[in-house]
Amino acid sequence: MQVENIRVRLPSGKEVGLVDALNFCYDISDTDFQVLKTLLNSGPKTEDELAEMLHLSKASINRSVNKLVSLGFVDRVKDSSSKGGRPRYIYKPIDADRITTKISNDFKYCADLFSSVIPQELKEK
Structure with a gap:
């Protein structure tokens, strides 16, 4: 299933899309x-x-919805119209701006983490 169109070229020349980064x-x-x-x-x-x-x-x-709920991108709300038996849930995304901010901040955090380990990893042991 192709879900994205925009791709960026990394310094290596490899082209990746948002889903590639989100997967990582x-x-x-x-x-x-x-x-x-x-x-x-x-x-x-x-x-x-x-x-x-x-x-x-x-x-x-x-x-998918369980993953998105666990990441905080989606809220799970019990369906009030659900009658008896197993409860039904409605899945509601958090605000798109909050998702964008969260992803951007997390990408920066990951970049900072890797930047901090590069000097240690490049040293001879």
């Missing part, structure tokens, strides 16, 4: 990113709605 920093898959984009563009949805919209299995959607 957060272990986010193409599917996770597609679910996040869908929630941001379409508003809160249940797992069933996401599965139907994205033509994916409920198991795939479940894995």
